[in-house]
Amino acid sequence: MDEAKLLERAKAGDKDAFSQALCPYLPMLYAYGRSICGNHDLAQDVVQQTSLIAYQKIGFLFPEVDFGTWLKGIARREALSERRKAARIRPAIEGILEAVYDDPTPEAVAPEREALGECLKRLKGQASEIVGAHYFQGQKLTQIAQERSLNFNTVRTILHRARQVLEECVRGRLAAVE
Amino acid sequence: MSLTCEQAAELLTDLLAGEIASESAETLDAHLASCASCRTQAVQTLKLDRALAELSAQARVYETTAAIRRALPGPQHPSPVRPVARFRRWIAAAVLLFAAGAAFWFMQGSAEPAPTIAMVEKTQGNVSILRMPSPRHFAEDMMPAAAGQALQALDTIWTVGEESSAVIRFPDQTEIEIGPDSYVRLNDDPTQAGKWVFLTAGNLRADVAKQPSGRPMILETPHAQVVVRGTTLSLVNSPQATRVDLEEGKVEVTRISDGQKVEVAAGSYSIVRAAPETIAPRPLPPLITDARLTLPDRSARTLAAAFSPDGKTLATGGQDGIIRLWDPTGTADQPENAIDAHPKGEVHALAYRPDGKALASGGHDEFSVKIWNLADRTATTTLKGQRTWLEALAFAKDGRTFIVAGAHGMDSPRVKVWDLVDFRVLHTLQAHAGGVWGVALTPDEQLLVTGGRDRTAKVFGMATGQLLYTLEGHTGEVLSVAVSPDGRTIATSSRDKTIKLWDIATGQERVTLIGHTHDVRSIAFTPDGQCLVSGSMDGTARLWDLADYRERAIYRAGFGIWCIALTPDGKTLATAGHGKTIKIWDLP
Numbered sequence: 001m002d003e004a005k006l007l008e009r010a011k012a013g014d015k016d017a018f019s020q021a022l023c024p025y026l027p028m029l030y031a032y033g034r035s036i037c038g039n040h041d042l043a044q045d046v047v048q049q050t051s052l053i054a055y056q057k058i059g060f061l062f063p064e065v066d067f068g069t070w071l072k073g074i075a076r077r078e079a080l081s082e083r084r085k086a087a088r089i090r091p092a093i094e095g096i097l098e099a100v101y102d103d104p105t106p107e108a109v110a111p112e113r114e115a116l117g118e119c120l121k122r123l124k125g126q127a128s129e130i131v132g133a134h135y136f137q138g139q140k141l142t143q144i145a146q147e148r149s150l151n152f153n154t155v156r157t158i159l160h161r162a163r164q165v166l167e168e169c170v171r172g173r174l175a176a177v178e
Numbered sequence: 179m180s181l182t183c184e185q186a187a188e189l190l191t192d193l194l195a196g197e198i199a200s201e202s203a204e205t206l207d208a209h210l211a212s213c214a215s216c217r218t219q220a221v222q223t224l225k226l227d228r229a230l231a232e233l234s235a236q237a238r239v240y241e242t243t244a245a246i247r248r249a250l251p252g253p254q255h256p257s258p259v260r261p262v263a264r265f266r267r268w269i270a271a272a273v274l275l276f277a278a279g280a281a282f283w284f285m286q287g288s289a290e291p292a293p294t295i296a297m298v299e300k301t302q303g304n305v306s307i308l309r310m311p312s313p314r315h316f317a318e319d320m321m322p323a324a325a326g327q328a329l330q331a332l333d334t335i336w337t338v339g340e341e342s343s344a345v346i347r348f349p350d351q352t353e354i355e356i357g358p359d360s361y362v363r364l365n366d367d368p369t370q371a372g373k374w375v376f377l378t379a380g381n382l383r384a385d386v387a388k389q390p391s392g393r394p395m396i397l398e399t400p401h402a403q404v405v406v407r408g409t410t411l412s413l414v415n416s417p418q419a420t421r422v423d424l425e426e427g428k429v430e431v432t433r434i435s436d437g438q439k440v441e442v443a444a445g446s447y448s449i450v451r452a453a454p455e456t457i458a459p460r461p462l463p464p465l466i467t468d469a470r471l472t473l474p475d476r477s478a479r480t481l482a483a484a485f486s487p488d489g490k491t492l493a494t495g496g497q498d499g500i501i502r503l504w505d506p507t508g509t510a511d512q513p514e515n516a517i518d519a520h521p522k523g524e525v526h527a528l529a530y531r532p533d534g535k536a537l538a539s540g541g542h543d544e545f546s547v548k549i550w551n552l553a554d555r556t557a558t559t560t561l562k563g564q565r566t567w568l569e570a571l572a573f574a575k576d577g578r579t580f581i582v583a584g585a586h587g588m589d590s591p592r593v594k595v596w597d598l599v600d601f602r603v604l605h606t607l608q609a610h611a612g613g614v615w616g617v618a619l620t621p622d623e624q625l626l627v628t629g630g631r632d633r634t635a636k637v638f639g640m641a642t643g644q645l646l647y648t649l650e651g652h653t654g655e656v657l658s659v660a661v662s663p664d665g666r667t668i669a670t671s672s673r674d675k676t677i678k679l680w681d682i683a684t685g686q687e688r689v690t691l692i693g694h695t696h697d698v699r700s701i702a703f704t705p706d707g708q709c710l711v712s713g714s715m716d717g718t719a720r721l722w723d724l725a726d727y728r729e730r731a732i733y734r735a736g737f738g739i740w741c742i743a744l745t746p747d748g749k750t751l752a753t754a755g756h757g758k759t760i761k762i763w764d765l766p
Contacts, residue, residue, distance in 0.1 A: 002361070016247070019247045022243070023320055026235060027231070027235035028228075030234075030242075038193065043231075048249065055250050100225050107340060113229045113236070114303070140195065141195050156197070159191055175478065
């Protein structure tokens with residue numbers, strides 16, 4: 001069933017239809033919330049809150065509005081609210097963030113995700129552990145450092161290098177596919 | 179404190195991890211504001227961060243969805259299409275199938291709670307399976323699909339997005355290839371002893387093994403039912419119609435609304451629209467696979483193409499940011515004739531000035547449009563300030579009025595109309611909710627048509643910049659727009675795989691052209707107005723006869739077509755896209 005039909009049913013109160021329409025956007029909402037809050041747990045709260053608000057306000061989703069963009073707008077408000085005492089987001093950083101998330105569709109970074117799946121298998125040792133702990137288990141760097149008896153700067157450097165390796169690998173894979 | 183780019187990258191790591199001190203964030207922001215290359219790198223880093231975070235979230239999406247569903251307020255609505263009685267009959271039918279088909283090679287043994295009726299052979303992109311956990315449930319669980327996964331009756335396979343597809347295989351080797359943005363359900367009708375597949379949306383291609391006598395395979399859409407005994411066919415469903423193309427064998431097609439039946443044989447197709455339109459089969463159009471000329475493109479993807487006003491030069495632009503100029507009457511080994519137009523980004527839009535002496539290019543770098551003097555290959559004008567990755571450019575006949583639009587970026591909902599002599603913006607049109615993929619002027623240049631990511635096309639008055647009306651009906655983003663030479667018809671093509679023709683005077687939809695099985699990215703009217711050419715990511719370009727809305731020919735390029743271009747005399751077609759080649763075809 002296409003998104004328009006699901007949203008029609010969602011507006012009529014069908015929770016299952018709403019869940020199906022929402023589901024493809026959940027990874028983006030989590031990633032977006034995480035990029036604003038810098039925190040896995042807060043990002044999950046953002047996803048939950050956004051979903052509830054979207055369900056309650058689904059009647060305000062007019063036909064000409066893109067569902068993904070609408071969800072992202074709600075998520076932004078919730079994520080900024082979760083930041084609370086943290087400093088406001090600076091303008092240049094915010095500009096870059098909005099450019100990366102400007103396309104909220106599930107397929108926006110689908111090629112990168114697919115390439116990443118293979119590239120992650122190539123990460124070994126501590127790099128693989130730290131990327132796994134930080135992204136897939138949601139651990140903060142300080143927690144990772146404590147659990148592994150490592151210096152915080154060491155963990156930060158390993159994560160930074162691992163990201164560079166992944167970036168190169170993804171770039172290479174995307175170029176090879178094309 | 180000033181930063182090196184390496185230091186900025188490290189601070190970005192801290193920022194993304196939520197571990198950056200306020201002062202450092204301030205320093206980082208100031209550095210990014212002043213360093214363009216660092217900004218570009220930061221975008222790449224954030225894109226990777228996004229992909230990583232989405233990948234991690236995708237692994238949890240099933241439980242997240244379930245948790246959200248439980249948390250939603252209000253009573254849960256049972257699905258209107260699954261009354262309890264059908265589930266009890268489904269159980270009985272499943273037991274019968276299990277007894278009758280006990281020789282299946284992928285049966286998992288008595289531990290399987292429900293019989294396996296097919297298997298996922300392979301997937302690409304975002305593919306999910308929706309499954310009813312038990313007959314007592316009214317809500318489906320969703321799980322990512324993977325190769326080797328067993329499928330049960332009532333399972334739905336959902337391919338989300340233009341890059342997604344799946345192949346499923348039945349034990350008798352019947353194979354179904356499910357296209358992008360498609361929704362396919364298995365065996366919902368318990369009275370059917372044979373295979374039954376329901377295509378709610380999208381498209382599929384079926385290679386059906388010979389079915390047992392009396393137990394044909396049924397392929398059904400909301401419009402039509404196709405009875406298949408053993409054949410190869412393609413099925414495309416849109417909200418308006420279903421199309422069945424027969425490659426081999428024959429099938430019986432029934433229009434569900436009135437029961438009208440036809441038999442469709444190999445080499446024919448049938449389109450089932452609402453009654454009383456005929457569903458009589460027609461011969462498949464000729465399939466042309468040999469282009470007159472195949473030009474090797476160094477760019478991995480060619481994303482823009484335009485013929486010069488005299489038809490003697492084809493300009494292409496693509497992923498490497500280089501504009502290449504080709505002689506469409508030359509040979510495949512012609513020397514490279516290139517302009518390094520956008521070193522930092524891709525070229526997504528090209529437009530020749532009507533006098534043929536200049537070429538405009540729009541890129542994905544620094545949001546700039548450049549206008550090139552073709553005599554000396556210099557950029558005489560650079561337009562900046564529209565924060566969007568540019569996708570569409572158009573010159574008016576005066577060569578001075580110039581339209582710029584893009585699909586992504588902060589300014590993407592805005593279309594700008596420039597005066598290139600006075601170097602000022604005449605109008606900023608802000609009517610799309612989301613970016614803009616295509617623009618086209620009417621021949622009298624009174625109206626501007628735009629096509630956008632919000633699934634609509636819009637018509638504006640050029641004199642005032644006011645929105646006149648909106649064309650709604652596509653169920654996917656509108657990727658390209660065109661206006662007929664007589665100014666009476668607007669054509670729009672979409673991610674929903676269809677092309678629509680609209681009457682300009684009334685804004686009414688005239689017809690939906692169905693046949694492509696993927697995004698239709700580019701369309702153009704022939705100069706005589708008798709035909710429309712379309713190019714699609716399904717690897718084909720089609721020449722549609724506008725007298726009867728049938729294809730006169732299908733040109734199979736063999737790669738996803740992103741852009742097409744027609745010479746002004748309408749005799750030559752160029753297709754380009756993801757194949758590292760540009761193909762030149764002679765039109766009839």
